[in-house]
Amino acid sequence: MTSVLQVEGLSASYRKNKVLDNATFTVKPGTLTAIVGPNGAGKSTLLKTILELHPSLEGSVSFFGAPYVKVKSRVGYVPQRGSVDWDFPTDALDVVLMGLYGRIGWLRRPGKKHREQAMQALREMGMEEYASRQISQLSGGQQQRVFLARALVMDADLYLLDEPLAGVDAATEKAIMATLDLLKSRGKTVLVVHHDLQTVEDYFDHVLLLNRTVIAHGPTAETFTESQVHRAYGGTLRWKGVASG
């Protein structure tokens, strides 16, 4: 079976610093992968470069064996919550509807069918009653759920999520992970930038350790080992609650 995402020799710089250097990896279908690495390891840049939101210096990326531009509708991106202005005059349902804009097409408006789809996605995230709430009136966890609902409504085959669990409450974390598991069970592939090493083994079946380049990548049980994580993070890391280095 062909890979869902193939990245080869991908490099990118940010303000003249090379933050991503020769990253190469292949993501298999139906996997739930955590991208883990220290601050400044280039995790967000990796996602953005893969999606051509950030220019690459060299390297190539293919989705389902095709270039990104041909398969955009099969790839769903969930940016960091902090990347948008939550004071924007709009409500939760409207934000979810935006996930359908690509499919609705130019010069057309979202119809009743689209609104029902968006409502269904909000329902799946337990956010139905907040549909008409102005987005600045939502808590951080609720905002993240709205973003997840927007991803659901896209009905993509591959999802790339940038820190969806950052700064959310425990209930939201549970709801989001349940959703990602559900996507996986439907045969979707999910790639998540993740910051919490404590939960990697519980939540993800694959891990990609990143520090400017790919340190290790593979099934969690084999890849997420103390020695590999140390290679990614350097000596200052507390491994499973025990200080070392």
Next chain:
Amino acid sequence: MSYAGWILLTASLVGVSCGLVGTLLILRRMAMMADAISHTVLLGIVTAFLVTRELSGIHMLIGSVAAGLLTTLLVQWLHSLGVQQEASIGVVFTSFFALGVVLISTQAGNAHLDIQHTLMGEITFIPWEKSTLPLLGEVPEAVVTLSIVLIIVLIAIIAFYKEWKITSFDPALALSLGIPAGLMHYAFMGLVSITTVASFDAVGAIMVVAMLITPAASAYLWTDRLAVMMALSGAFGILSAVFGYYIALWLDTSISGSMAFATGVVFMFSFIVSPKHGILAKRLRPTTSSI
């Protein structure tokens, strides 16, 4: 139509066009770009005049759109080289504006194009510069230009409403859905440019900034919906224009200055009494702990 009627119509057309465009300017956090473009259109107008030796509406529109887009490109370019966004705006527009002023005073001395006029506008002359149109008869040129611009703005905003919304709120998502956020950005700068230059004769380069920003900032305080914010902003633009005209009559002072002042009055009123963000509402609301 009477003299005052034409002036009020002109001012209202300025108010509604600027109000609509201004909403997106504010939500895209580009208020400073409005300031920049309102100044650099001067260079566009002077250049258009020097090339064609004519002061006609269409040449000015083309010149100003070119100047506006050039400003946007240069600001973007400097920013990509590591200059701060605000600093690059400041560098580009002051240089272009200065070049425009130098060109006017050295090259266009005989023309009906002077600095006072371009900065402050002169709405009182507008009803006299008429052209004859089929069916409508004699109509001031500024009214014709402003109407065309308003129609362009309305069509652009209504036809691409959801694209404006998504590229303003979440450009990264827009790009990942195949909506060209970069192209929309330049198209929008084009809209800002034609709105600015059309409003130029009436209110001048400086006051047009008040018309672009303040009604939209006031509307933002009243609503949680983008479409409502746009409608309110346009309405506040008209209100300020009419209100400003009568202030000017009453005090016998500059019309464009009074209109800009009126936008400030509308904003202050909104700031105090709006149900959402108003000072009164905050005082009266039962104190709740922050979530």
